[in-house]
Amino acid sequence: MGTKQAVVVGLAMLVVAATAKAGPPAGGTISGKVTYEGTPAKMKPIDMSKEPSCAKMYTTPPLAETVVTGAGNTLENVVVYISAGAPDDAVPSTAAVFTQKGCRYIPHVLAFQVNQEIKIQNEDQTSHNIHPLPKINREWNKSQPPGTPAISEKYDKAEIFPVKCNVHPWMHGNFAVLKNSHYAVTGDGGAFSLPNLPPGKYTVTAWHESYGDQTQEVTISGSESKTITFVFKAKPY
Amino acid sequence: MGKLLAIVLVLIAVLSAYPIVAHMFVLPEDISTHGHAIDDQLHETMLEAGLSFVGAQIVLAVFVWGFADRKKGSQLKNFPGGAKVAVIAAFVLVGTEVLALGVLGQEAWAEVYFTPAKPNAIQVQVQAEQFAYYFRYAGPDGKFGAIHPDKIDEGNQNYFGLDPANEVEARDDIVSGELVVPVNREVQLLMHAKDVGHSFYVRELRLQQDFVPGLDLSVHFTATKTGKYEIVCTQLCGLGHYNMKAYLNVMSEEDYEKWLKEQAAQ
């Protein structure tokens, strides 16, 4: 198992090296935005009264983050990634950081690559518990008292799954473990951009935690950049 | 050495009794209608138990002082009356105590458990879960939406597993992380456990009741004083047990109505 991965990773590295030698890649780009139609559910304010140390960090109670919308019906926290057509990439040396602050997860959706290190840190004065709920990856459940070192973990299979804090029921986030480096998480304005795509035929997938996922086929030739839009169907409840 | 033990025993008796006598640890103020009965019962018991404790320690001390390390060949005596006295004393003293405490002293229990909630009592459903309480008010229609465990979605604030899409009753249900009640109105708590066993404990209410999964119990109380009080879990329920709490917010009638409106607005 482990060795197999090593081989895969090794190959991936070679590919990268090769492209690198071939000079600046003829990088095509897929960009666009994610929107919704219909009326999304109204996000309720989170009642943190049971955790005063967090509650006092907000003047008005923060809203739940399952559906975050922007101006012009744009949708945030959507993971847009290449689900097919791109080779597995080398594992980045930098760690993806997942922060617990004010009894919320920052970012709400954390996207990173297979076997990439993730660092989970607790900036609150209270003890948190991190309990990711993967289906195919190894499940673990650890607590992190304030002032303890960051938890470092890895996932060896591509999967998108929720993360929860057993101590604070309202704390829910998502981990998106992806095969390659071509991904983006939509922020304010629902925009995304996947640069440096070598020519080829790609399947682009957009995933949202409560609206599910959509895919589009995109072909990139040369260094052209294509614009696509994902439109999700919003439900009032 | 015997004399020393006697002195230490007396010291222990006195020092143990002191914090009680000096009221260093007073019960939190009672804000319930039934609490006084519990408090009276507790103080009466404290008196009896305290006396028997101090008494026994001192008798032990006196006898040890008197009869430890006597010089060789000193005369043995038998306790006047022998075992009979001891047995009779035990039966009379403790027996009456048992009767007094056990039989006569259950009014508080009766008030909490044997008298049903009045029909005009406000019904609030409380759900205990790892590791928080959530409170549900029926809303304008006065009906609770049904609970669908498979619909529970905490990230989306749907703690009870309501189904507003298909059930009208559920749409106006008010869910809060804080138990808000009007003062001097009887409140009936419908207790529901989402995952494991928990408990509902408010010191000032003199009220404690376990949540039993699969068994929806109910308790009722009347708060007599406005203010914020702590609700804590007293049944070991997992790693966050120590941090499982919520607040009981006793308001004036009108504040309560105002609060309901605000919640309904959201």
Added chain:
Amino acid sequence: MQEGSVQEAHVHAPPGGFLRKYVFSLDHKVIGKQYYALALVAVFTGMILSWLMRIHMVWPNAKIPLLELFSKNGAPGGVMTPEYYLSLLTMHGTLMVFFVLTNAPFAAFGNYFLPIQIGAEDMAFPRFNMMSFWTTFVAWVVLMLAFFIPDGPPIAGWTEYAPLSAVGKDAGPGMQWGASLWGISIAIFCVASLLGALNFIATTLDLRAKGMTLMRMPLCTWAWFITSCIALLAFAVLFPACILLILDRHAGTSFFIPGGLVISDRLQPHSGGSPLLWQHLFWFFGHPEVYIAILPSMGIVSHILVNSMRKPLLSARVVIYSMMSIGFLSYMVWGHHMFVSGMNPMSSLAFSFPTLTITIPATVLTLIWLGSLYGSNLQINSASLFALGFISMFVAGGVSGFFLAQPSIDIYLHATYFVVGHFHLVMGVASLFGVFAGTYFWFPKMTGRMMSEPLGKLHFWITFVGAYCIFMPFHYLGLIGNVRRYQSFVDDFMAPYIGWHKFVTIAALITGAGQLVFLYNLIYSRFKGRPAPENPWNATSLEWSIPSPPPWNNFGGKHPIVYHDPYQYGVKGSKGDFVMQDSPEHVVAASGD
């Protein structure tokens, strides 16, 4: 077959070979020592766990570096996690209740002295006896394994309430294999205890020497006998409970798990089970277990007190009957652990009454002890100090029972530190005082050497004063509603009282350290102690009529004949002030009854 083993064990030459002599020995004396050793290991483990818990509780962010080496998940960066606190809490409770309070006063001393005190050469079934110890040992190993598996020991407390204990890994760290190990360990422990109890009963009923009528048995023999009767019932009920729990955890059954539970965002695949069922089964064992822990100490203490008072108790009979009625009542009171658990409120009252009634025989015992002290010739030594300390502790812990026995007060005090203080004093400290007293009293017989008296007295003072400093404040904290089983007190409500918790923690550290004096005394005296005479305390019961330490067949092939009640002290007109049970000397007026 057992008969056969009795013969093989004793008819021919003494047991040869290291294994037969010291490891898989059939000799009740060796087995008794093995139980004692196991209890000693367990008690120090449990004590260290309590240290760690106390330290973490009052200094929640304190770094305990060594702890990180022991468990990286349990203490990242040396800071204990909430779940690890609960793991330690569970293991502390389980070790102390099962492997210390059940093993030390009952199995250890019982095994060693019950046969000797009734004039038998061994237990009725020596093979069973050996099996019970080694089964207990396996149970201990299985339990300790939980420390060394990745997800750590269970976090559901020693009562392992379902469904928390039954649903598996979703319930939190430690609830996957940790909890399973717990269940398996306890199930094994039940089997061991059943074998042991069976053995004790058969031995007491059938192997008594000529003239050793039931009423002539020493009080501790009586206590062990009554205890084994209780144990037989209690563990026979806990065993099925554990089986059902394990099935719920691993076979997908639903004995204790109701339907529609959502734990860690997962809908549990169970339906219809009853959490209260576990509580009933557990406490049907759990409450008698309290008396399994305390009764032997009552017996030992009475046995020692009489000897150091140099005069009989007011009435040995009354003591025996009191212990019997306590044993009997202990089966009608388990519900008082469940007053607020949603049980029918009517039954709460039904359980409350017998609970209060138990105080009557308990008071009788106390008054008998006190009354007997009057006019006695009390000899103060380490043994009698601990015996007297036992009375003090028993009273201190007993009176708080008055509160908890009443449902209406229990509404307020349930699951507070008041309860913790109560059961630690009456069940933990008191019965350990019995064990200490027994150790100082019988050590000479067991090893042939005297223990150091000065060290023994030092040990007593530290322990006696320390125990009060630790457990009295718990009662006060309970009164103001301080909830137990919290790894730290996060609410402002507790802030003003943290000082008291700090005081308790420091007291616990000192008292715990004081136990090292005892450990040193044990080891030192075992090898360097003054050689012990046959009967150092001028005692009357049979164990003092044989050499110290006793030969492998106890009475050297002779068959003691018993002429007297066990406690012929202060006898007029006899050579000494006492007459041994097996001395044919005629006693003019047997004092006492």
Added chain:
Amino acid sequence: MSSSIAAPISSQANALPPNEAAARVTPSARRTSSSGIWVGVFAITMSFAAFTSALFVREGTADWSHLVLPPILYVNTLFLLASSGTLEIARRNLRAGAGMPKAGAWVALTLLLGLGFCAGQYRAWLDLREQGIYLATHPNSSFFYVLTSMHALHVLAGLLALAYLAYRLAIKQCVIRRTIFDNTAVYWHFMAVLWIYLLLLCRMKL
């Protein structure tokens, strides 16, 4: 009791005629193991009582359904009862001082019947499996499997004792102490009684 301790080792005892061997067992020694077995019986009764009370509690819940017992159970019952009978015959033979092989043969027959019972129980479990009724299917099946398997475990223990007896009597043809025989008998009859109880319980409640 010491006299029994002083008794010669079993190998010599083997040489002696039965009555004399029996005489070597002093009253106290015989009582010893007999009260032992009764205490044991009591303990086992207690734990099955606990299972029963668990069943009664669980019965109250909604998902309690009905379970059709595999008919083979009744055949098994006959096997077990018959085995009790044969064991009694064996004991009579021994009392009457008839040859050990004869008694041994009866014990062996008991052993076979006992094995038959276990095989039958196993068959019953297979029948349920074929109907797709497993341990966790519903509470009734859970209790059925738990009760029957716990009982079967105890029966197996009894079979071991019987095997030992049969071996000593029929093959070694040597004397065995009557207490051992009697205790085994007590235990074995208890197993039959316990089974009748469990069968009725399952029939009425499951």
